[in-house]
Amino acid sequence: MPGFDTEFDVLVIGAGACGLAAALRAAEGGASVAMVEKLDRLAGNSMVSSGSVPGAGTRFQREAGLADDPQAFIEDLLRISGPHEAEALTHRLASISAPLVEWLVDVAGARMTLITAYRHIGHRIERLHGPPSRRGRDLVDDLHAATERAGIPLALATRATRLVEDGQGGVAGAELQDRRGETTRIGARSVILATNGFGASRELIARFCPEMADALYFGAQGSEGEAIHWGEALGAGLANMGAYQAHASVADPHGALVTWTVPEKGGIVVDAQGARFGDESLGYSAFAALETARGGPVFAIYDARIRDFTASRQEEFAELVAHGGAPEDADLASLAARRGLDAATLAQTLAEAGAAAQGAQDRFGRTAWGLAPLCPPYVSTRIRPALFHTQGGLMVDGDARVLRPDGSAVPGLYAGGGAAAGISGMAGGAGYVSGNGLLAALGLGWLAGTHAARLGR
Numbered sequence: 448m449p450g451f452d453t454e455f456d457v458l459v460i461g462a463g464a465c466g467l468a469a470a471l472r473a474a475e476g477g478a479s480v481a482m483v484e485k486l487d488r489l490a491g492n493s494m495v496s497s498g499s500v501p502g503a504g505t506r507f508q509r510e511a512g513l514a515d516d517p518q519a520f521i522e523d524l525l526r527i528s529g530p531h532e533a534e535a536l537t538h539r540l541a542s543i544s545a546p547l548v549e550w551l552v553d554v555a556g557a558r559m560t561l562i563t564a565y566r567h568i569g570h571r572i573e574r575l576h577g578p579p580s581r582r583g584r585d586l587v588d589d590l591h592a593a594t595e596r597a598g599i600p601l602a603l604a605t606r607a608t609r610l611v612e613d614g615q616g617g618v619a620g621a622e623l624q625d626r627r628g629e630t631t632r633i634g635a636r637s638v639i640l641a642t643n644g645f646g647a648s649r650e651l652i653a654r655f656c657p658e659m660a661d662a663l664y665f666g667a668q669g670s671e672g673e674a675i676h677w678g679e680a681l682g683a684g685l686a687n688m689g690a691y692q693a694h695a696s697v698a699d700p701h702g703a704l705v706t707w708t709v710p711e712k713g714g715i716v717v718d719a720q721g722a723r724f725g726d727e728s729l730g731y732s733a734f735a736a737l738e739t740a741r742g743g744p745v746f747a748i749y750d751a752r753i754r755d756f757t758a759s760r761q762e763e764f765a766e767l768v769a770h771g772g773a774p775e776d777a778d779l780a781s782l783a784a785r786r787g788l789d790a791a792t793l794a795q796t797l798a799e800a801g802a803a804a805q806g807a808q809d810r811f812g813r814t815a816w817g818l819a820p821l822c823p824p825y826v827s828t829r830i831r832p833a834l835f836h837t838q839g840g841l842m843v844d845g846d847a848r849v850l851r852p853d854g855s856a857v858p859g860l861y862a863g864g865g866a867a868a869g870i871s872g873m874a875g876g877a878g879y880v881s882g883n884g885l886l887a888a889l890g891l892g893w894l895a896g897t898h899a900a901r902l903g904r
């Protein structure tokens with residue numbers, strides 16, 4: 448098409464997990480590929496994530512003696528998400544999850560191992576694979592290095608400002624603006640939207656997830672929802688728009704993540720009086736809504752064994768500990784005094800939780816207690832809930848092609864990761880299972896890159 452400054456087979460907008468995987472896969476398939484990223488460095492949600500990616504039936508699971516398969520994974524996902532508008536994606540992503548993880552290790556050179564030290568809530572078996580550091584940064588760095596080895600150009604500080612239409616209902620490229628404000632038009636047979644969701648857009652959060660309008664936002668600032676605006680203008684369908692990943696434990700005031708491994712290993716969460724108010728094994732995303740409803744300060748209560756176990760495996764948590772975010776007390780009375788809790792209530796709470804951990808009925812229904820009963824020295828961290836990322840987005844098919852409400856594809860347009868519909872239910876944070884974010888990012892990126900390279904248009 449005339450009027451383009453330059454042309455590629457595939458243009459990838461956004462250089463997070465989705466964009467990097469899409470670009471690498473498209474190049475592997477023989478396409479000429481370019482990536483643009485609006486920030487001046489790689490700093491999307493994938494960078495701040497824990498980098499944990501589910502794979503059901505990987506060789507790493509088999510080597511660990513674990514029998515898993517996509518059907519079990521699908522059942523786990525749908526049990527937590529409930530019915531939703533993109534269930535075909537649940538099936539598709541679960542079915543490619545094992546080859547995806549193996550591709551990340553074998554082709555992309557990602558430093559990933561099966562996480563066996565603990566089992567994430569919602570997964571019946573250990574199936575999350577991640578960097579040993581538990582930092583998404585390592586995963587992104589490895590993917591980025593692989594795209595560099597493949598010779599794929601990446602323009603940083605270059606924002607896609609609009610899609611260029613082909614005059615027949617499809618997409619033929621994008622208009623970009625660099626850091627000097629200069630505009631370039633790039634033509635492409637296929638444009639892959641890897642721009643993540645809309646967590647940083649107050650306007651879109653108020654429209655689609657109004658209950659989170661006042662929540663602390665803990666995701667990347669680049670998630671401004673351009674894909675939603677562009678897709679709507681092209682008549683694309685949206686799905687699962689009310690769903691998101693929340694997290695119940697951002698350390699307050701440190702602003703660091705208290706990994707949910709802490710409750711999974713036996714910790715509890717109490718309110719300003721020192722009383723529990725829910726089943727922590729619901730998971731970090733679902734539990735965040737209970738904290739929001741409870742209001743006031745909330746605290747994670749655990750012990751030195753759990754703190755040290757977790758710190759030895761998770762760097763970000765270890766940093767929080769080093770910065771004084773997980774102080775210990777010799778007994779419950781001192782902990783209550785430190786945190787301004789009612790000592791008698793806290794003692795009662797610990798006694799009840801300890802009994803439940805030893806087989807008594809828990810009044811909130813928790814049955815998994817890790818290392819509990821807790822024992823001295825006790826440890827506490829003040830925590831607060833936050834919005835991590837949105838899970839709704841453009842409706843896509845099993846090749847990540849953007850669909851209109853009538854099921855037809857918008858020619859030349861793909862979406863993945865937070866830009867596309869997620870698999871975490873239709874509304875709220877309770878349908879999110881650990882790994883759903885990166886599975887949709889890497890999985891749909893992988894599928895989009897595969898299809899764009901093979902068929903183009």
Ligand SMILES: Cc1cc2nc3c(=O)[nH]c(=O)nc-3n(C[C@H](O)[C@H](O)[C@H](O)COP(=O)(O)OP(=O)(O)OC[C@H]3O[C@@H](n4cnc5c(N)ncnc54)[C@H](O)[C@@H]3O)c2cc1C
Pocket residue numbers: 460461462463464465466483484485486489490491492493494495496497498499500605606607608641642643644665666667669670671673692704835836863864865866881882883884885886888
């Ligand atoms: C603290 C935290 C921990 C998490 N841990 C996990 C985990 O362990 N496992 C898991 O599965 N999920 C996790 N998630 C969710 C996960 O990070 C996201 O679902 C996933 O990273 C989304 O990947 P993405 O490639 O779609 O987006 P991103 O990684 O955010 O990449 C999108 C990129 O597009 C760029 N961009 C946006 N608009 C434009 C534009 N107009 N032009 C050019 N560039 C643009 C952005 O700047 C950004 O760099 C976590 C999230 C948070 C916040």
